[in-house]
Amino acid sequence: MYDVVVIGGNISGATAAIHAAEKGVSVALVEKNKEPLSPAHCGEGIDDVTAKWLNLEKMNCTCNKIKNIIVNISSSKEYTINLKKHRLVIFDRNCFEKSLLDKTDKLGVKFISGNGLKDFKPPHEIILDNNMRINGRIIIDASGIGCQIGRRIGINTKLKREDIGVCIQSRVQSSFDSDTVRTWFHKPYAPFGYAWIFPINESSANIGIGIPGGQKKDLHILLKNFIDDMTYGSYEITNTFRACVPSAMPLSNLVKDNVMIVGDAARLANPTSGSGIISSILSGGLAGKIAADCINGKTVSLELFQYLMRRKILMLKKNYMKKTKLNSETKFIKGYKRFFKILYFIHRLAPNILETRIEKIIDKDISLMEKYI
Numbered sequence: 625m626y627d628v629v630v631i632g633g634n635i636s637g638a639t640a641a642i643h644a645a646e647k648g649v650s651v652a653l654v655e656k657n658k659e660p661l662s663p664a665h666c667g668e669g670i671d672d673v674t675a676k677w678l679n680l681e682k683m684n685c686t687c688n689k690i691k692n693i694i695v696n697i698s699s700s701k702e703y704t705i706n707l708k709k710h711r712l713v714i715f716d717r718n719c720f721e722k723s724l725l726d727k728t729d730k731l732g733v734k735f736i737s738g739n740g741l742k743d744f745k746p747p748h749e750i751i752l753d754n755n756m757r758i759n760g761r762i763i764i765d766a767s768g769i770g771c772q773i774g775r776r777i778g779i780n781t782k783l784k785r786e787d788i789g790v791c792i793q794s795r796v797q798s799s800f801d802s803d804t805v806r807t808w809f810h811k812p813y814a815p816f817g818y819a820w821i822f823p824i825n826e827s828s829a830n831i832g833i834g835i836p837g838g839q840k841k842d843l844h845i846l847l848k849n850f851i852d853d854m855t856y857g858s859y860e861i862t863n864t865f866r867a868c869v870p871s872a873m874p875l876s877n878l879v880k881d882n883v884m885i886v887g888d889a890a891r892l893a894n895p896t897s898g899s900g901i902i903s904s905i906l907s908g909g910l911a912g913k914i915a916a917d918c919i920n921g922k923t924v925s926l927e928l929f930q931y932l933m934r935r936k937i938l939m940l941k942k943n944y945m946k947k948t949k950l951n952s953e954t955k956f957i958k959g960y961k962r963f964f965k966i967l968y969f970i971h972r973l974a975p976n977i978l979e980t981r982i983e984k985i986i987d988k989d990i991s992l993m994e995k996y997i
Contacts, residue, residue: 626652626734627919628912629750629760631741631773633660635717635901636887637766638724639908640915643997644764645731647916652758653733654750656740660725663795664717665867666901667822667830669805673986674902675713678720685719688824691803697961698810703968708975710983712805714822714830741767744776747882762915762926763883766908769870771889777880785838787872789817789898792843793832796851798859802826806854809960813850815839816956818897821854828862834898836871869898871947874940879930884911892936895944903940906989907933909997932996936989 628644630637633655641653672689680687690712693705728735739752750758765773769788771781806821813819817835824830831854833847843866851859870891878885886892886907893900910932917923950956971978 625748625759625761626650627760628652628762628764628915629654629758630764630766630912631750632766632768632887632889633657633725633735633737634766634768634887634904635721635724636889636904636908637764638721638728639905640764640766640886640912641728641733642724642731643909643912644916645728645733645912647913647920649916649919651728651731651733652760653728653735654739654741654752654758655735655737656753658738660718660721661865662718663793663863663865664721665793665865666717667793667820667832668714668717668824669822669899670713670715670901671982671986672711672713673983673990674905675715677990678905680713680715680720683720683723685723686716686824688714688802690714690805690823692801692805694804694806695964696806696808697964698957699812700957701961701965703964705968705971706975707979709979714805714824741772744773746777761882761919764908764911764915765883765885765889766887766904768888769868769891771875771885771891773883774875774880774885774889777883779875779877779880779885781875783870783872786836787870787895788837789834789869789871789893790837790843790866791832791834791869791898792847792864792866793830794847794851794864795862796829796831796855796859797827797862798829798855800826800829808850810953810956813846813853815841816950816953819846819850834869837868869893869900871895871898873944874937876937877930878907878933878937879926882926884915884926884929886911892933892940895940895947902986902989903936906936906993909993913997932992 627649695703743751748759775781800823808819819833822830874891887904892903950959
């Protein structure tokens with residue numbers, strides 16, 4: 625029997641495995657794919673504060689720093705925000721995930737790949753697709769939006785269609801402003817969602833669309849129209865993926881018995897943007913550390929994880945409630961126009977103050993990780 629079994633070898637799961645193994649406990653990491661997804665099912669954007677904390681450049685992962693953000697609201701208004709103090713970073717997620725998995729290997733984590741979860745027999749037994757059985761004293765569910773362990777232990781994981789972000793993205797070869805991200809909210813490309821261009825360099829970019837589920841839209845046509853218009857029809861597609869992300873209220877209970885739920889499985893993505901990398905790292909790292917401390921007798925209960933994640937859960941719940949108020953086309957356009965108008969003028973008047981405020985919000989997550997991990 626392993627001390628800790630982690631289901632899901634993504635960023636959240638690998639981070640959990642690393643921080644548990646660093647505490648000297650035995651860890652098994654189960655991943656249904658044989659290696660990290662390629663292409664990465666992600667826009668691959670992150671803030672520079674988190675990128676620096678993760679030492680992405682020291683991992684030799686390609687990073688492109690963004691200094692301009694152009695926001696279009698349904699063809700009616702466009703805002704250009706020039707970042708002064710900080711940058712967005714478009715990074716190579718596959719490189720980052722492989723670096724994490726390399727670290728798990730060096731720490732002696734048992735990596736079991738190529739077979740997904742078939743069943744879970746509480747409290748300890750994991751059964752894989754090939755009928756292999758693994759036992760763990762503590763189970764960490766990093767299985768993604770399906771929340772496979774959580775569902776099997778009676779947690780309500782059902783999602784409404786509109787609470788699932790349906791995404792499609794292509795890696796596109798064309799000509800781009802390498803220092804500028806473009807986003808387009810609502811029609812004609814991304815009804816009640818947004819489309820994006822995240823440049824990797826001057827000749828390559830991640831171009832994608834994310835919209836709420838249940839709209840019966842052809843994502844391939846929406847994306848093709850967006851790419852055609854943004855590149856004037858001059859482009860080549862390297863690869864394309866489709867994925868779903870949680871755009872829902874986060875789970876209220878992240879701990880049940882000997883199970884902890886992290887990352888997208890816990891719905892810890894921002895309901896308004898679908899971004900969840902920092903939440904995945906935070907929740908995975910804390911879960912791994914607390915699981916190991918419980919095994920080693922340094923912590924009496926896994927409920928510490930629930931307690932430490934309370935601020936993040938509250939913030940995401942507030943964002944979800946704001947999103948649900950934009951339930952008509954008029955409210956959606958008016959809400960986003962108001963938000964970006966205020967953001968634009970504040971940034972013009974006091975860019976350092978606004979960016980420092982955002983930095984402090986991010987630092988709260990990083991400080992929590994540095995304190996407890």
